[in-house]
Every structure is written in structure tokens, then in C-alpha cells.
Amino acid sequence: MFYGSMFFQYLAQYMKTRLQYRADLFVEIFSDLLSQAVNFIFILVVFGHTSLLAGWSRNEIIFIYGFFLVPFAVFSSFFNIWDFNERYIVKGEFDRILTRPIHSLFQIILERIELESLFGAVTGIAIMFYSGIKLGLEMHWYDPFVFLLFVIGGALVYGGVFVMLACISFWADARTSIMPMMYNIGNYGRYPVDIYNKAIRFVLTWILPFAFVGVYPAAFFLGKREWTFYSFLTPVIGVVFFTVSIFLWNQGVKKYRGAGN
Amino acid sequence: MDKYIEMIRIRFLMMLAYRTNYYTGILIYAINIGAYYFLWAAIYGHKTQIEGLSVVQMTTYVAIAWMARAFYFNNIDREMAVEIMEGKVAVELIRPYSYLMMKTMQGLGEGIFRLFFFSVPGMLIVSFIFPVKFTWNPAVWGLFAVSIVLSFLINTQLNLLTGITTFFLFNNSGLIRAKRVVIDLFSGLLLPISFFPGWAQGIMKYLPFQGISYIPSMIFSNGFTRQAAFHAILEQAIWVIILVLPIQVLWSLAKKQLVIQGG
Numbered sequence: 001m002f003y004g005s006m007f008f009q010y011l012a013q014y015m016k017t018r019l020q021y022r023a024d025l026f027v028e029i030f031s032d033l034l035s036q037a038v039n040f041i042f043i044l045v046v047f048g049h050t051s052l053l054a055g056w057s058r059n060e061i062i063f064i065y066g067f068f069l070v071p072f073a074v075f076s077s078f079f080n081i082w083d084f085n086e087r088y089i090v091k092g093e094f095d096r097i098l099t100r101p102i103h104s105l106f107q108i109i110l111e112r113i114e115l116e117s118l119f120g121a122v123t124g125i126a127i128m129f130y131s132g133i134k135l136g137l138e139m140h141w142y143d144p145f146v147f148l149l150f151v152i153g154g155a156l157v158y159g160g161v162f163v164m165l166a167c168i169s170f171w172a173d174a175r176t177s178i179m180p181m182m183y184n185i186g187n188y189g190r191y192p193v194d195i196y197n198k199a200i201r202f203v204l205t206w207i208l209p210f211a212f213v214g215v216y217p218a219a220f221f222l223g224k225r226e227w228t229f230y231s232f233l234t235p236v237i238g239v240v241f242f243t244v245s246i247f248l249w250n251q252g253v254k255k256y257r258g259a260g261n
Numbered sequence: 262m263d264k265y266i267e268m269i270r271i272r273f274l275m276m277l278a279y280r281t282n283y284y285t286g287i288l289i290y291a292i293n294i295g296a297y298y299f300l301w302a303a304i305y306g307h308k309t310q311i312e313g314l315s316v317v318q319m320t321t322y323v324a325i326a327w328m329a330r331a332f333y334f335n336n337i338d339r340e341m342a343v344e345i346m347e348g349k350v351a352v353e354l355i356r357p358y359s360y361l362m363m364k365t366m367q368g369l370g371e372g373i374f375r376l377f378f379f380s381v382p383g384m385l386i387v388s389f390i391f392p393v394k395f396t397w398n399p400a401v402w403g404l405f406a407v408s409i410v411l412s413f414l415i416n417t418q419l420n421l422l423t424g425i426t427t428f429f430l431f432n433n434s435g436l437i438r439a440k441r442v443v444i445d446l447f448s449g450l451l452l453p454i455s456f457f458p459g460w461a462q463g464i465m466k467y468l469p470f471q472g473i474s475y476i477p478s479m480i481f482s483n484g485f486t487r488q489a490a491f492h493a494i495l496e497q498a499i500w501v502i503i504l505v506l507p508i509q510v511l512w513s514l515a516k517k518q519l520v521i522q523g524g
Contacts, residue, residue, distance in 0.1 A: 021432045031439030038446040045456055046304055049311050054303045178285050185289065188296040195303035200295060 006102060010110040018116070029116050036123050039065060039190075054195045060222055061191070063131040067221070068190045068214035069124025071154030073117050079159045080112035082179040085169040094256065105163065105249050128221075135222070143221065150217035150231070153238035157212050158186065160241030163249055170252030182208075189214035205230070212237050264358055265366045272370025280378060287383040290327055291390065297323045298391050312455045314484055319453075321393045321482040326450050326474050328384045329481075331375040333413040333473065335368035338437050341424030346432065354516070361421055361512060368417050396483055404490050408477040411497035415472045418504040419444070425508070428515035449475025453484070469504065472497040 018025050043065060047058040056064075088094040088108065100107045132139075165179055189210030193201045204211040212234045220231035298320050305316045314322065341364060344350045353360050387393060396402075423440050427433050445451055447470035454465055454475045465471055476493040479485045485493060 023430065024432045024435050027430075027433070027435030027439065029435075031435045031442065034439050035442040038442050038451075041446065042451055045452060045458070046300075048458060049456065050304050050306060050308075052306075178289060182289070184293050185296070191300060196296065196299045200292075200299065203292075 003102060003106065006106075006110065010113060011115075014113050014115065025116060029119050032117065032120055033123065036069060036120065039187075040127070054192055056192045057135075059131040059134045063128055063135065063137075063222060064192070064214050064218040065190050066124045066127030066131060067150075067218035068154075069127065070121045071151045071158065071213050072186075073120030073124060074151060074155040075158035075162075076117040076120070077115050078109055078113060078155075079162055080114050081108060081162055081166045082183070084108070084166040084179075089169045098253070098256075104253055105246065132221075137221065137223070146220065150220070150234045153235035154213040154217060156238030156242040157209050157234075160238070160243075160245040161186075161208055161210075163242070163245035167245070167248045167252040170255050186210045186213065191215065209237050209241065265362060268363055268366040269370040269373065272367045273374045276371055276374040277378075283375075283379050287379060287386060290331070290379075290383055291387055294324050294327050294387055295391065312453065314453065314455075314482070317392050317394050318482045318484060320391050321395075322453060322478045322484065324384065324387045324391065324393050325481040326478040328380040328387070329409055329412070329474065329477055330450060331379045331383070332372045332409060333416045334375075335371050335417065335420065337364045337368045337417065338420040338423040338440070339434075340364070340367075341421070342427040342433055342437065345424075345427040351519075354519075361508065364421060364424070365417050368420070369413070372413055394482075396481075400487075401480065401483065404494065405477055405481045408480050408490075408494050408497060411494065411501055412473045412477050414501045415469055415497060415504065416444070418501065418508060419469070419473075421508055422504070422511065425511045425515050428519060444470055444473060447471065448473035449478060453479065455484075469500040472500050 040062070043058070043061055046053075047061070051058070053061060088097065094104075097104050097107050102110075161182065162179065165182060168178070185208060187210075188196070188200075189204060189212070192215050193204055193211050196204065201211075212230075216227060216230040217234045219227035301319050301323065302316060305311065305319070309315060311319075341350075344353065350360070353363070384393075388395065419440065423433070423437055426436060430436065447454075447465055447468060449471055450473075454462060454471050457465070472493075476497055480490050480493070
């Protein structure tokens with residue numbers, strides 16, 4: 001209950017600060033749209049040179065991309081911890097976090113909330129509808145519920161991986177460039193895993209399970225029965241990764257000694 | 262001049278102090294290149310050539326594009342934005358050097374560091390894993406070297422321009438991100454410009470972005486004829502000169518209407 005009210009308090013503060021720099025808010029939403037457009041253009045240009053990608057058609061790839069945008073939007077709104085090391089560890093800000101009465105990770109999530117990223121979910125759903133109609137996909141009564149489940153699972157996968165990466169800073173306080181680049185790797189879940197070789201497929205499924213944010217769950221809606229097992233593994237993987245990451249985080253906090261000035 | 266060389270040296274040493282994270286960085290770049298390699302292999306399917314590039318050339322293109330990025334990429338736009346927002350820029354302005362020149366030199370120090378500790382070992386590792394084809398023609402290497410220096414300059418100039426806009430927008434993290442996204446696509450990092458439909462190529466001819474990644478990568482992967490390579494490098498050089506103008510104009514405007522927020 002206390003966590004809930006804290007959440008809304010921060011939300012209100014967040015709105016105020018965002019509206020202070022209103023022009024920037026629009027530029028930010030615009031830049032998100034732009035980056036989605038860039039990825040979209042990439043797919044379109046690529047399919048100007050081929051008609052099938054390992055047996056997947058253009059509209060199927062577009063659909064996967066649309067799906068990917070939704071959990072990714074949820075993730076980027078709430079887990080803005082890519083600069084955790086510089087912002088909290090190196091500058092010594094984490095000491096302040098530890099004095100707060102709520103769980104340190106939750107406190108950071110609240111401070112770094114970026115709701116405008118949720119806009120990406122709208123684009124994503126629009127893209128899914130666009131390609132879904134072109135593919136002639138039928139919607140079942142259970143699809144919205146499964147969709148919700150998969151989106152939460154996917155967002156937790158992303159959250160788990162990034163929280164784990166943030167935990168590295170508790171043990172090694174050197175600046176790390178892993179986080180920004182991990183965003184690039186995350187993009188590979190957007191393409192059908194069958195185009196990669198076994199090793200990468202394994203990594204994308206079990207180690208950095210980004211395939212569960214894009215292709216696996218999306219395959220369910222595309223009616224690819226051979227992937228159904230993996231599709232429904234999405235929430236499981238999400239919960240497992242996120243739980244492990246919280247465990248690691250708690251261990252890390254115990255280990256934290258303070259750095260910076 | 263001495264003070265600027267000192268700035269390069271200091272930034273280089275600063276990066277050296279934090280070098281451990283670069284080993285993981287190389288691994289991640291390799292994964293990155295790998296994923297693009299598989300994507301392109303799937304796109305090629307049974308085709309031997311698309312737009313005059315073979316699969317091997319395409320792999321080389323992707324590998325060199327990413328490794329070159331380590332050299333020309335820097336965050337000086339973000340650094341400038343922070344310094345301007347925190348008011349530190351006021352102190353920088355009264356110091357006896359050109360602020361923009363200092364930022365460029367810091368970027369160069371960073372670039373040189375990454376060239377030696379990231380790009381070179383990274384390229385070696387990548388060439389063992391993927392079918393990358395090096396050329397041992399010294400002329401190609403010479404042209405590539407010139408081209409990559411110019412691409413550093415163009416990218417840095419664009420970063421300076423973006424950084425300066427902080428003076429007018431106060432908070433421009435959105436713009437910085439938008440610029441990065443646009444550069445990734447239009448510079449040819451993600452896919453060669455020649456893959457775009459004709460009308461889009463026509464527009465991009467009049468933009469500086471392809472000088473950042475497309476030109477050096479095409480030179481390296483032997484996608485250009487010698488004639489075309491010379492022509493492309495000339496184009497890069499022209500852009501470097503053209504971009505000086507908006508930077509100077511915006512910079513003098515910015516200094517006049519400088520507002521220090523806090524500080």
C-alpha cells in the first residue's frame with residue numbers, strides 16, 4: 001500500500017518536471033517515433049532485396065517488430081537504469097537511496113520513471129494491427145489476455161537482464177559500456193531465431209533471452225505452431241530472470257561500500 | 262597547439278584507467294556484428310550478389326562499419342549538454358582555449374584510445390570468427406585512413422552542433438537521441454546506402470551523413486572503384502569545410518544569449 005502511494009506521488013512529481021521542459025518532451029517522443037521509423041525502414045529496405053527471410057514473410061517480420069515494441073516500451077518506461085553505474089555508484093548517489101524507507105531498486109525505478117516511452121506501445125500495437133490485417137490474422141477471444149501475459153513476461157525479461165547488468169557495478173565500480181550496447185543485442189530478438197546459428201540461438205533463448213521479447217511470443221499470434229512451447233515459456237522466463245536479478249541486487253547492496261566522493 | 266595535444270593525452274590516459282570494460286565491449290561488438298552477419302546471410306539466401314556486394318564483402322562491410330564506429334563515435338554532445346546545464350561552461354569560456362576545439366580534442370583522445378584498444382583487437386577477433394576479407398593493398402589502407410579521419414571530423418562536427426543547441430533548448434537529450442538514430446541509419450552503419458531505393462539515395466547525396474560510415478566502410482570492403490573512392494573522400498572533405506560555418510554561427514549566437522541554469 002505504501003509502495004503504491006509512493007508510486008503515485010512520484011508519478012505526479014514526474015509529470016510536473018516533464019511539463020517544465022515541454023518542448024523537450026515532444027522532441028523525446030518524436031525521437032522515439034523516429035527510432036521506430038528507422039527500424040521499420042530497415043525492414044522495408046531489406047525486403048526490397050528479398051521476399052522471404054528464412055521462411056518468414058515481410059509482414060510477419062513487421063508483426064514481430066510491432067510486438068517487440070510493446071514489452072520494450074513497458075521496460076523503458078520503468079527500468080531506466082542503463083546509466084546506473086555513473087549516476088548512482090560513481091557519483092555516490094546510491095548512499096542517498098539506501099537511506100530511503102523503500103526497497104532500493106524500487107526507489108531507483110521511481111526516480112527514473114519515463115512514462116513517455118509508453119508511447120512506443122501505441123506504435124507497436126498499430127504496427128501489429130497493420131501487418132495482422134495484411135496477413136489476414138484472426139483475433140480470438142483469448143488473444144488480448146495472452147498478449148498481456150506475454151508483454152509482461154517480455155518486459156520482465158528485459159528488466160531482469162538489465163538489473164543484473166546494473167548489479168555488476170556493486171562488485172566492479174569501473175565505468176562499464178555494456179549497458180548501452182546491450183540495447184543493440186536486445187534488437188536481435190526481433191528477428192526469427194532460425195536465421196542465427198545454434199550458439200547464438202542458444203544465447204538468445206537461455207542466457208540473454210531476448211528472443212522471448214520478440215519472435216517467440218509473436219510466433220503464437222502468427223499461428224506458428226512449432227513455436228508454441230517457447231511462446232508460453234515467455235512469462236516463465238520473465239519471472240525467473242527477474243527473480244534472480246532481484247536476488248543478485250540484494251546481494252549486491254550488502255556488498256556495496258560506497259564509491260565516488 | 263601544445264595544450265590541445267595535452268588534452269588528447271589526458272583523455273587517452275583517462276580512458277586507459279578504465280580499460281577493463283573494453284574487453285567486454287569487444288565481445289559485445291562481436292556479438293553485434295555476428296547477429297548482423299546472420300541477418301545478412303539470411304537476406305542473401307542463395308543470391309551471390311546484391312547491389313554489387315557479395316556476402317563476404319557485406320560481412321566485411323558490417324565488421325568494419327562497427328569497428329570504425331568505435332573510433333569516430335564520441336559522447337561530446339552529451340558532455341556539452343551536461344556542462345551547459347550545470348553551468349560549468351561559464352568557467353570553460355573564460356579559460357585560454359577554444360571550448361569547441363577542446364571538446365574535439367577530447368573526442369580525438371577517446372577515439373585514438375578505442376582505435377588501439379578496441380578496434381584493432383576487435384577486428385582481429387572478428388576476422389577469426391566470420392568470413393571477413395582483408396585486403397593487403399596499401400593504397401586501400403591509405404584511402405581508408407584518410408576517410409576515417411574525415412568521418413571522425415564530420416561526426417564530431419555534428420556532435421558539436423547538437424551540443425551547442427543546448428544553449429537554446431536548455432534540455433536536449435531528446436534531440437541528442439534523435440540525432441544518433443538518424444546517423445545510425447543514414448550514415449550507412451546499419452545498411453549500405455546503395456541498398457536504399459533510388460529516390461532515397463538521391464536525397465542522401467545532399468546530406469553529410471554518408472561521410473560518417475558508408476564511405477570508409479565501402480572503401481575498406483572494396484565496394485568502390487578507385488575513382489569513386491577519391492570522389493567520395495573529396496565529398497567528405499567538402500562536408501568538413503561546409504559544417505564549420507553553422508558551428509561558428511550558432512556558437513557566436515549561443516555565447517551572446519548564454520543563460521547559466523544554476524551553476
